[in-house]
Amino acid sequence: MEAKRAHELEAGAPTTQGFKSEKSTLRALEEIESGNVTIHPDPEGKREAVRRRIEEEKRRKEEEEKKIKEQIAKEKEDGEKI
Numbered sequence: 001m002e003a004k005r006a007h008e009l010e011a012g013a014p015t016t017q018g019f020k021s022e023k024s025t026l027r028a029l030e031e032i033e034s035g036n037v038t039i040h041p042d043p044e045g046k047r048e049a050v051r052r053r054i055e056e057e058k059r060r061k062e063e064e065e066k067k068i069k070e071q072i073a074k075e076k077e078d079g080e081k082i
Helices: 002-010 024-034 043-078
Strands: none
Touching: 002 024
């Protein structure tokens, strides 16, 4: 659990507290010791939820980009400037 949390911290995960230590592994231990980090009871379920959230965000961005492109095309067609 310590190594996983250390990797998360290095990747920019939000921290749960202030730290005395500089190294991510020691920061992870501080969080674990204080009880701020717990093991998820269903890690595969958590992974799947994260995958779904990422896919949904990707779809949302693609839809937003499509709407913007459609608006630009419409404005060009109408002769308006952006």
